[in-house]
Amino acid sequence: MQIKLYNSLNKSVDEFKPIHGNEVRMYSCGPTVYNYAHIGNMRAFLFADLLQRTLRVVGEHDVKWVMNITNIDDKTIRDSQKGSDAWLSDMGEQTNNPIENLLMLTKFYENSFVDDINKLGIDSSHFFSMPKATEYIPQMQELIRAIVEKGIGYVSEGSVYFDVNEWRKRDIYGKLFKIDFDNFRAGVRIDSDQYEREQASDFVLWKAKKDGEPYWDFDINGENCPGRPGWHIECSAMEYELLGLPFDIHTGGVDLKFPHHEDEIAQSKAGYGIEPTAFWCHNEFLEVEGEKMSKSLGNFFTLRDLMEKGVDPIDIRFAMFSAHYASKFNFTFDGISAARKARFRIQEYIYELLNRNISAQDIKSELIEKLCDSVFAELANDLHTPKALAALFSFMNNNNAKNLDEKDVIPMLNFLKQMNDIFAAWSFEPKEEIVEEIPEEVNALAEARWNAKQSKNWAEADVLRQKISDLGYTVKDKKDGYDLIKN
Ligand code: AMP
Ligand code: ZN
Helix, strand or coil: CCCEEEECCCCEEEECCCCECCEEEEEECCCECCCCCEHHHHHHHHHHHHHHHHHHHCCCCEEEEEECEECCCHHHHHHHHHCCHHHHHHHCCCCCCHHHHHHHHHHHHHHHHHHHHHHCCCCHHHEEECCEHHHHHHHHHHHHHHHHHCCCEEEECCEEEECHHHHHHHCCCCCCCCCCHHHCCCCCEECCCCCCHHHCCEEEEEEECCCCCCCECCEECCEECCEEECHHHHHHHHHHHHHCCCEEEEEEEHHHHHHHHHHHHHHHHHHHCCCCEEEEEEECCEEECCECCCCCCCCCCEHHHHHHCCCCHHHHHHHHHCCCCCCCEEECHHHHHHHHHHHHHHHHHHHHHHHCCCCCCCCCCHHHHHHHHHHHHHHHECCCHHHHHHHHHHHHHHCCCCCCCHHHHHHHHHHHHHHHHHHCCCCCCCCCCCCCCCCHHHHHHHHHHHHHHHCCCHHHHHHHHHHHHHCCEEEEEECCEEEEEEC
């Protein structure tokens, strides 16, 4: 089915067509591994997962999915110098080698990240690669050299900057986000990885070595400028190396439009002569109980925080898919319970279909084909998961699993399996029959009722029947005995 996606570059929902035959090459900005990812970050990764799965299942594309691991940036470097109990106890002693410390800290949080996303139903085998910045330093340096050679970057006190004013003479700066150039601070340099739109200025490509910080040698303009890459150049170099330019889709949270993605576009076009991609897809933010998540408000959750509170990660996944990715998502515990209920309604429907014990057959079902078309059409239309789920629930309301025509049962199960290839929220193993022990008290009452009946004490037998019923059981008399059935 033809997929349509909202493209932040054109600000419209556009038809998506891969550049290389049926293969979709997709790059997602991954986590900055200096701490456990929070559930806001998880929304960005679940959105990317939803997109790549929809491309596979609904679009019938092959997907080459790359998600980077940002292990060099201001925060990973800051925290690798501090040392913290979590990563030190697990990864070893802090050393005198700043690169080793950086690798220890970031490996610890990379491991916990992979653990978390697997719990959330993101399948590691779907990644073509999860590159780490530390492994692509030569490629980053090559790109920086290309930008400088073209006169769009310059060296200043051992750092290298992107000359925004020079670039504006050659192309647009501000493709994703409008920048107010009336107040543009020409020639001003900004060193931090993250900054506001109002601070737009020459951004850093390579940062000169600072005392105690990790650094790599860098030969540029015939001199050695030891230092480390800026955050934006990392993604530009890794996506070029792993996917080639242009690739098909770039994802990230809305906050990355500026400066990260805007700077990526400028760097790649300046250095390689090609923009990274024609499709930029961004997820909206997650809030908690209607407020921005923050440590000071006490509403800041990591996946492990929520699991400690008894939340099942798959309910988080399903809850996030119950909202459209481009709307703000309000995380609440009530919302998680509602999502769990909805998820289990579908799960029960699957169990009931499995219970019908109908063996596979090669019959087409018009009814299920129609359902599949309507659900997939919603997913193909900019990943409209809430509408897709609504179409499924409406079908389930009108077509009880127990009464579904025999010829529709296997097609329905097959369709639900396809949906599960996207939602990853259900099991297709038969429900384990839970053999519940009948409580002693109920057995004793039933026995007493049987005896009352034998002695024709009908009033007593009726009172006992009521007591059994109050305890949630029904007595069904047989010829010479009775059965107890749970209500
Ligand atoms: P970071 O680890 O900070 O680089 O962020 C990883 C991803 O999480 C990026 O794509 C961000 O845009 C995204 N992100 C951060 N906070 C939120 C939030 N509250 N809701 C949704 N996405 C977020
Ligand atoms: Zn990135």
